[in-house]
Amino acid sequence: MKKSIIITLVTLVSTAFSIPVVFSDDDRDEYRQRSLGVAPVTSKPYINECSSCHMAYPPGLLPASSWKKIMNGLDSHFGDNAEVDSDDFKIISNFLDSNSADKSSYRRSRKIMRSINEKNTPLRISELPYIKRKHDEIPDKMIKYNPKVNNLSNCSACHSQAEKGLFDEDNIRIPGFGHWDD
Amino acid sequence: MKSLTLIISLSVALLSTAVSANSDLTQLIDSYQADSSTLPDAKKGQQLWNKKFTGKAPFTERSCQTCHNSNLQQSGQHIRTQKIIKPLAPSVNKNSLNNIKKVKKWLKRNCKWTLGRECNNEEKASLLLYIKQQ
16 A cells, blocks of 8 residues: 555656656757758648659748649649649648748748748749758759769758758758768 | 557457458459459450550650559659659559549549540459559
């Protein structure tokens, strides 16, 4: 009997102390994510339908109007047919809209929005002024002529945590060149 | 005893999943065959797999091999994004052809890109019969 009381007490005390620690870890992770990146990709249907041919681009990289235009042109998606069925279309459209750059408080989404002219509806993440500016010092041999990268649109080739929405320097590994120091 | 029962029921569950995925595919092929004017077969599927079609620049010459490789037991590569595509041959990729929704989706998307139109039911059945053998 005594033993069980002791066990209960120890459990209660340790739980009481461990909960705030867990919370503060979460807070720190979220702060890191908000300040360093864009919101991570969380929609299974989006990942299933859109990441077969390219990485699942985090929705916080483009404004809602851009995603809408992309979703309405899936029969000719940058030259490919990428049609999805009507159920997936609704789920994916909602996910992209509610997590788009103009509705996000994450730092890089804010910066992307500030770099876009309001009258424009950009369709290519790789042509956003903010994204171009962030990559303008990187020589062609590391991206364009790097057979493991080929194109600026291939984010995850160098940004190892891209699909988690993290684009900070610590997570950059350029194939054949290694770590990139800004 | 308990663990033996568990092992047996798990194996049965696993086996029935595999069997049902396979029978779903057979059903799909049968339904395509029923709507075909001529009898589909793997040989025709192979010919279609290798056939070259003309598309818009920059990818003017297109075939299934453009992205999937001529050897289905090896990986392919998406011509535009360069993303690696897992082998389609079920003998080396157990996940290939086991999801009917995916099978239908990719037949639709990829026939439209490669041939410039949707494949007819005979072509779809022939392609599936060919891929299934690999």
